[in-house]
Amino acid sequence: MQFDPFVIPFNLGLYFIILYCVGTCILWFRDLSRTDKLRLQRGFFGRPFVWSLREIFMESLIHRKIFKVNPVLGYMHMSLAFGWFLLIVLGTIEADVFGDSHLNPPSKAIFFRFFNPEHGAEGFARGYSFIMDIILAFILSGLMIAIIKRFWSRIVGMKKTTRLKTLDKIALASLWIIFPSRLLAESFTCGAAGSGSFLTGTLGSFFADFLPSSQMAYPFWWLYSLSVGVFFILLPRTRYMHIPSELFLIFLRNSGVRTGDKYGSFAEAQVYSCSSCGICIDKCQLNSSAGINNVQSAYFIKGLKRNDDVYDISLNCLMCGRCETACPVGIELGALRMIQRRAGEAPEDMKTIWTGYMRERNQKIRNGLNNYTKVFKYLKPEIIDTSPEVLYFAGCMTHLSPGIASSMEKIFEAVGVNYLFMDQEGSVCCGRPLMLAGKDREARELIQHNTSTIWSSGAKILVTSCPICLKVFTESYHLDLEVLHHSQYIKTLIDEGRLDLKFLNQTVVYHDPCELGRGLGIYDEPREVLYHIARCQKTAYERENAPCCGGSLGNMQLDSRKKTLIASDALYDLTSSSSDYLITSCPLCRKTLRKAEQNDTPEILDVAELVVKAISDSARAEKLYHEEPSEEVINVETQ
Amino acid sequence: MKKFGFSSIKPRVIDYDRNNRAVMEYIMENEPSFALCIGCGGCAATCSAAQFTDMSLRKLNILIKRGENDEVRRLMNKCMLCGKCTLVCPRGVNTRNVIFLTQQAFRKLDNYAV
């Protein structure tokens, strides 16, 4: 006999989920822009396909990234994903090799033991069922951790774990039941048949001594089939949808599809690929320093899935990008938030159809760009006719820490470059802050204004002291000149040997500003400048892992007290090792961190300010000599 | 109607009891630090926009509180949201969010016009 009614739930679940996934993939594909479709097609028949397979293996089965962040968590995911994968593959093979027929339906592979109770008594089959038992044990070990994590998340080294909704709970329960029920079902069957290996066999014979194994087995097979079936059927409505979605996402990503600035199926695929693992929550300083724990990316995306109005959540974020770098699925969290910010708040009646609403809003906004009345009419075009070599744009924030601007001027003078201080009289904002508030159209006005001013100058290099400005200059301005952060510019000066610096016998710690580091990937230039003038100290909080100062313009809602909390924590981390200076390269970071200064914190300076300290006296002396003859010379004359 | 060459003038007085202060309530609710303003004018002094136009956040704050909405509408969009004001405010008012919320509040009033 090769059929039994208990396999029905399993089969239903299995075929349902297969159909559902295929359907979704088709919908998503249809929704892609034409170029993205082409990308995907090219990708499917090209190298990206191979990469994707590799990535799927490494990430979706082995979960390498999670391993990196947290081994225990990694093992948990691997044991469940990879273990189950093996169980299915080997199960199918087993059924194929030892079964009486070939090409069996999946149910036969899954419930192989039920249909062949005596199998694996001796010989090769014995060894094979031994392997199957190992895999089962492997999975169960992972399951154990999962259960522990759910109830005592700290044990597995996680401060926070995501909160669940009821469907998730049911799905989770069924997932938890699957493997224990399989274990018991198999054990009883083996017990009755005297077959099975070290796990199922021993457990089986143990039960057999005092339980009517043959009768006991059957209900557990039902339970096993049911739990799997339920799990599959619930899958689409729960976070476990991330398992199939991620596969699709990986293909899209490897084929070169990106989020962009509007909501589409790639964004949707990302949303559904979020497993709510909660790593982002741990990474978020709003959580760790300011005690805000309902706005992190995991909750934001969960909100998106549930069609909640997540506008407020989207605004309460530093946009520091720490979660994005940590996300094991590689979801572009920043981009998703920006989409929501641009879309704005959903009116009551639209909250329940978020995806549709987002598409509509994006359309409206794009139309709005055309029939939009200017708000910055008061800005009159500025013309710079003295064509300087370097155009220096300090930026609004730099005007509040003038030490940086004046240092830059000293540097320009020291190298005798022909420069122009573009916003000496005060800046027209670069537009980035408006963008961060989701006001692209308004930002566009400022961008146009500044662009025309910059073009009119005919300068070759645009140097800015503010990473916020730099980001928008490089990403959203169309300029015909080289745009550099002052740290980059200083580096080129040093490389060209135009700036003669002496080594200050001091140790410094460098803090990577979010916009400059994670935002633009500029990690090395500031450091290389520092190597020339001081001893740089390494900390555990560098580069991608650098903390945010808390002052970010990305967050609309954070109040000043909480900003300071974040700043002082960041300061504590950065200054744990004793150093003479804490160096950063962002006026806003500098100001925010200074707000949290204790009397034992080292002086906080911008890289430019330290460079000025290091401009060698010979250079200065030379200047002096040319200006006025020194005392001694005269004395020599008289003698 | 006869032509007299003159007509009566709308009073400049803030009629507190007639004015609609819904916007103020909305902001108070979403940005409580709004209440802390002492009208020192630090924000207005540092304001990037104020160099080019008559934007004054200090004034805007008061006008919002008094429900002088016409003038608030006129001023609020002149802000570049650059955030300097927030850094100088001695009372730690989240001024940037105040303006942002004001614009939002009026968008609500105008029923979510993009």
Place this chain on the structure above:
Amino acid sequence: MPEQYDRHIIIVGAGAAGCTAAGQLAREGYRISLIEKENEPGGKVINWYQLFPDRRKSEEVLKYLRDEIDNPLINISLNTTVESIVKEDDRFIVTTTRGVLTAADAILMATGFDLFKPERKEEYGYGIYDDVITSVELEEKFHSGTVLTSKGVAPERVGIVHCVGSRDEKVGNFHCSKVCCVTAVKQAIEIREMLPGTEVFCFYMDMRMFGPYYEELYREAQEKWGVNFIRGKVSEASENIEGRLLVKVEDTLAGKPLKMQVDLLVLMIGMENSLSGKKIAGSLDLEIGINGFFSVLDNHYGNNQSNQAGVFFAGTCTAAMNITDTISHARASVVEIGRYLKSKEKRVVL
């Protein structure tokens, strides 16, 4: 038996200053006659319900003052008014409504202050419109436990007018009474606490939060209690047809005139030198400063001495002060009196 035991000092006024000084001088062993025109010691502190900035009950301070003067060397005569003080070489002859007290070696003027008479600011309609009251009357309402309008209902909106009779050339007072600002803030908080549904508006010219924890209280009023502050001096109050008060003020920060209806208008009346004090000053020909208070010998290191050797000042008869400063000032006067009497002894010996 040391000289000083038969040294006799007459202190005029048993308020915060009088009581403090009396207690301290008695502890030093001087004989004190404490003269008070009211029927109990404590002065203006009695009017108050809670005190800024910590809003402790005024009774506690009153108790302190009463304990201070609980001393056999202090002879306190209540319901007594000083009619004149005459100086005969180093002695002072004090005539009161109870007859003549002779042979005082020194006089301490602790005559305190009078509250500004709000009727003098006619435009606010005190005594004409039913719901215009003074800060002191509001304290009485706090004592009674409820703040109601003349119609016997809780006010929907209360206006508090700062600087009534202070910094106002029109009533001949140039000085700042110092304590009104923080009193206004304190009372605003108390109203909000008692009647959470009531809006409170303070109309101020400047917020002069000069003392410790005053600014913090101001911040608390804004942050925790949602008290509203409008910068501008109320120009006039009038009653509308529902009998609500219509207040006119310029919102100087908005640069526009503003009118609003309130159900209760509280006038923060300022301090003036007490009339009774001035009368005595006449007989002693003490100098009066431009602020109407007694002028002290030196504004920095002689603010307890008068232009009359042997006559000393303590507390608000020299300037507007809060209780803390009054008590310190009174304690300082003790040192000055002591030094003065010692110098006299020396002269006797030589």
Place this chain on the structure above:
Amino acid sequence: MKLEGKKRIWKEFQKEIPDDHFFFVRSCIRQSFFPGSEQFLIKLLREELGKDIYEDPRHTTCTGIGYHSDVVPFETIQTVVARHFALATERGYKDILISCVTSFGIYEEIVETWKHFPETLEKTREYLYKATKREFEVPRTILHTSDAVYKFKDEIAARMKYPLVDHKTGEPLKAVEHIGCHYSKMFPKYGVGGAEFPHTLVGMIESWGGKVIDYPERRHCCGFGFRQYLIQADRGYSMSNSKKKFESMEPYKPEFVLANCPGCTMFMDKWQYTLKEQEGKTYGVNGQGIPVLTYEELAGLVMGYDPWELGVQYHMVQSEPLMDKMGIPYDKDKKYIAKDGSKLIAPKNLINA
């Protein structure tokens, strides 16, 4: 509202008003717009009360409006006023009775200036002497005609035929009193009852049986404001002030406005017409306007004089509804008959007509 409170203030601002021998000077505006009023004042004082009131035909305008419009310098107006004093001195009068509140203010201002800067008095004596060979004494009291009427309000009440009550119901009539700014806002001590709660008109209304309403904008200026009304384009400012007052008094349903300043009477009367034409709005009960009367007109009415002789018909807002309420009889046909019996042209677009 506590009346005793007001009484207290009124006590503080008591004004010495002599009860005989007045040197009368006219008001430019009043004698042209409400000729009946000054006419009746003289009649009232001379015939009704048998007082000595002297009017010198040689007296002129005080040039006050010119002064307030910056076309007449202070020295000049001092000399003009000094001339009036001289005329009074020559006739041996010590108390000047001024019909116009603007002049009243000017006279006060000048006398106060002389008090504080005696050299200006000397200069003025010099100027006047050079110009006219006249010399003068500074008068003992400076009176406004409303002060005089206030002084004799009880005598008038004694002669009263039609008290200020609804003759049907006996209800006292609700009245708005409006004091000219220059009557007591400049020098409260010269106004009966001071500046905040003046008693001059209140006293008349109350002793003649009426009820004064205290509305929020009671203190507000009528908007006359010399400069404003002189330039046509600026009259909007002027009118807006009156409008503000009307809007504020409207809910109290006043029967009439009593003013003691020629400008106020004229503008609060005429602006009602303009506002009706421009904004189609009137502020009295059931679409009517609010009659604005001078205190002499009111005195005359209560004493039962013929309204047409008092000249109440020479207002934009007609007083018939008021007179009906008070039960005063009047003959419609005689309304525009001149003294010589000739028929005058009846003005158009009157309110309440």
